[in-house]
Amino acid sequence: MTLLSRKKKIYRTGGPTLQKARWRQARLVLLGLFVTAALALFSFTSPWSLIELRSFDYLSTLSPPPVPDDSPIVVAIDEPSMAEIGSQWPWPRALHAELAEALRAAGAKAIGFDIIFAEPATDPQNDAALAAALGPDVVLASDESFIVTPQAEQFMRTEPLADFIAQGARTGIASVHLSRDGTLRQVPDYEDGFAAELARIAGRPVSDAAGNQLIQMFGPARTYPTVSYYQALNPQEFLPPGIFKDRVVIIGLSLQNAPTLEKGGADTFATAFTVHTGHLVSGAEIQATVFDNITHDLFITRAGHILVVTAIALSALAAAGLCWRSTGWETAAITLLVLPFMAAVSFLALTGNGTFLSPAAPALAFLLVVTGQATLDYAAERRSRREITSAFSRYLSPALVERLANDPSQLKLGGERRTLTILFCDVRGFTTISEALKDDPEQLTTLINRLLTPLSEIVLESGGTIDKYIGDCLMAFWNAPLDDPDHAIHAVGAARRMLASIDVLNAELKQEADAAGSKPHVLKIGVGINTGDCVVGNMGSTRRFDYSVLGDSVNLASRLEGESKNYGVPLLIGEETSRLAGRDFITVELDSIKVKGRTTLSPVFTVLDQASPAARTDHEAFVKRKYQGELDPSDPAFSRLPTELPELARYYEAVAGRLV
DSSP: OHHHHHHHHHHHTTOSOHHHHHHHHHHHHHHHHHHHHHHHHHTTSHHHHHHHHHHHHHHHTTSOOOOOTTOOEEEEEOHHHHHHHTOOSSOOHHHHHHHHHHHHHTTOSEEEEOSOOOSOOSSHHHHHHHHHHOOTTEEEEEEEEEEEOSSOEEEEEEOOOHHHHHTTOEEEEOOOOBOTTSBBOBOOOOTTBHHHHHHHHTTOOOOOOOSSEEOOOOSSTTOSOEEEHHHHHSHHHHSOTTTTTTOEEEEEEOOSSOOBTTTOOTTEEBOTTHHHHOBOEEHHHHHHHHHHHHHTTOOEEEOOHHHHHHHHHHHHHHHHHHTSSOOSHHHHHHHHHHHHHHHHHHHHHHHHHSEEOOSHHHHHHHHHHHHHHHHHHHHHTSOOOOOOOOGGGGTSOHHHHHHHHHOGGGSSSEEEEEEEEEEEEEEETHHHHHHHTTTOHHHHHHHHHHHHHHHHHHHHHTTOEEEEEETTEEEEEESOSSOOTTHHHHHHHHHHHHHHHHHHHHHHHHHHHHHHTSOOOOOEEEEEEEEEEEEEEEEEOSSOEEEEEESHHHHHHHHHHHHGGGGTOSEEEEHHHHHHHTTTSEEEEEEEEEOTTOSSEEEEEEEESOOOHHHHHHHHHHHHHHHTTOOOTTOTHHHHHHHHOGGGHHHHHHHHHHHO
16 A cells, blocks of 8 residues: 555645546546446356355345244154154155144144155055045145256156045145255246145235245244144144144145255255355245245345446446545545445345345445556556466467466366267378378478368367377367357367368369479368267376367267268268257268167268258158168169269268178
């Protein structure tokens, strides 16, 4: 602060000229605009969203509201009940039937089983007993999940047995939405949610919580009124009179010793209070919390992006006003007071208005403008810093250089499992060319460098990482070290450009050979691409290692490159690559090959420039007959298909040759 204070003194005594002051203020305005724009954009990202939600955890738990007087009662499947009943979970469904009857007799208005009865019981009499005890005052839990497979993406809903529904019981989705850090904060937006169905049975109004609403938690685990399952079976003996009268009851797994975040547990969730206690909350208590949120309109509405951006802009403007004339120790002192003031304003808005506007982005905007201008003021007292360049950037990709600079600990052996797209490219007939140039190694080196240079540039321009050069072979991969959601598309696109670049290089070599009166060397390449799970990381010894990739998918990619010449096409791709890149390229299946170490056949595909739907249909029928062994050399397809798909003419010729 010494230099800043001295600068402040000089400024106030008239040392700096008016022009310098205006330039400083112009830079301050630009800094404020930049910080506002950058944070406004960053506030839309998932990582920043998690920071805001973490601030919600702390603010919403500083002074939580009390549990409403008419809140649901949790009937806990807990340790004392297991001991009293003398059986581990799951229990016979006839026991649940007894519980439903006991609760109904005790005056419960609505009964919710946070248990999914999706499979028939071993003893049908148990199912019959439970079905007989169900009625329109009961809600049974169902589940909805999103299933992702290589073939499709679909929502899967798990419902209770039809016999249970036939007795008038309702179903409600008990699924919840977790944030990316695994914490439950969002109010479920199912119209037929478990808590919503209980509210309707109980005659409670249900607020529309669909959208950006956050759950207001009332406390840590076991905050809600809870009784043990065995007590609810016989309330006259174990519980106060009228405890269930006109109340909503939720039955579910709820252990007295709440599981910790490290150990986890069945049907338990991390909530805003987990940051304080480290313990998870049971699903039954979560449903009770959701019930009170939607029936008492207690949920918190998260501020929209317009309000967030406005708060960022106002904060940056206030910081610019603070730094308008100078920066010094007073600026630091005021900043230390402003930051907690912003948190207090956010807390008052949350508790008083039910709106959550995270103080994180406005506070960061204020701090960035203040510290940024202070840094500029400090830098004005010193010489301009020289621009730092990295010598490693000549040898490694810029992304990898930045990653290693940010985390030097990565300079060690080890790897991670990722889905990658791997490419192998090899020169066809390079042995012949090497033999012809055996007496001129300099020309051979120049030739291979002229070949690999454009191929390498294409890989890097498409976001790929060059693994290694193996003589005249190039190996590259996509989706590491940085994420590339369209890695298969980028790899196939790079392969197509690589093939086109060879035509350009051959034209240049022919022109040079004609001028020299010699015979040109015609270059051809074969490319194999495959997508699959691999281990990528630093491979080698403790003294020397490279960033490389290993795995069965790599072996298949190499095999595809070698097989491309046997199928008369310059490019072969694997099944997963074809699936991922199929929306941008025309891919057709050629055959299935067996790779060493695999017990199943691997379908292989190629990529075409153009193909009519009719031609593709004819080709698919051709391949199907090939698999079924129904082809013979006289098949008319051998004369028709090369005309329809001239790019596959050599392929059809090769297939016909194998039939002779």
